[in-house]
Amino acid sequence: MQALFQVARSCKETAKLAILRHSLGRDTAEMKKLFARLGYSHSLPPSINHKGLENTTVEDVLMIKDGDKQGSWLWCRSDDTVHAAVKQMVQNNVGSLVVLKPGDAQLIAGIITERDYLCKIASEERPAKYTRVSEIMTEENKLITVTSDTNILRAMQLMTENHIRHVPVIDGKIVGMISLVDIVRAVVEQQGGDVKRLNEFIKGDYY
Numbered sequence: 026m027q028a029l030f031q032v033a034r035s036c037k038e039t040a041k042l043a044i045l046r047h048s049l050g051r052d053t054a055e056m057k058k059l060f061a062r063l064g065y066s067h068s069l070p071p072s073i074n075h076k077g078l079e080n081t082t083v084e085d086v087l088m089i090k091d092g093d094k095q096g097s098w099l100w101c102r103s104d105d106t107v108h109a110a111v112k113q114m115v116q117n118n119v120g121s122l123v124v125l126k127p128g129d130a131q132l133i134a135g136i137i138t139e140r141d142y143l144c145k146i147a148s149e150e151r152p153a154k155y156t157r158v159s160e161i162m163t164e165e166n167k168l169i170t171v172t173s174d175t176n177i178l179r180a181m182q183l184m185t186e187n188h189i190r191h192v193p194v195i196d197g198k199i200v201g202m203i204s205l206v207d208i209v210r211a212v213v214e215q216q217g218g219d220v221k222r223l224n225e226f227i228k229g230d231y232y
Contacts (some may be wrong), residue, residue: 086207
């Protein structure tokens with residue numbers, strides 16, 4: 026009898042390790058086969074078919090980030106002073122602003138980041154109060170952008186390859202801004218949800 030209990034415990038531990046190892050790389054059909062081989066029910070947890078990283082888009086990140094405040098991205102004008110732009114960043118605890126062209130609230134001219142300020146103002150001892158945003162911003166034609174239906178893993182790849190931390194989201198016009206932190210947070214939440222649901226399933230919370 027003791028040997029039987031040991032075998033059962035061993036099987037459960039094997040199942041746990043296998044599930045966690047494959048949780049982020051297996052599809053639902055493969056998971057069912059794995060559970061069946063290890064003696065578990067063919068019924069998967071109701072929430073196991075969640076979106077997953079491969080189906081999570083920039084739009085999902087924006088919805089979580091902005092909540093009900095659609096289009097709540099922060100901006101300045103290209104003819105604003107750098108001092109005013111940096112002051113706005115500090116007040117809102119952000120590292121970048123979308124730069125809009127004068128006279129139209131939706132036409133993007135570029136982006137200004139804290140790095141622009143450090144490299145082009147502070148390090149060169151230029152007067153921020155007398156320097157226009159247009160003089161130090163990254164211009165529109167040099168911007169790396171994404172659309173709202175871009176996959177978050179693709180967005181992360183674009184950021185890491187181009188050594189940038191902020192990307193405007195443009196669907197014909199500017200609809201938002203996402204950062205590398207926003208994407209990493211979304212990835213962690215997705216993976217954490219996967220592991221949590223699978224652990225609950227193993228512990229018997231589902232049947």
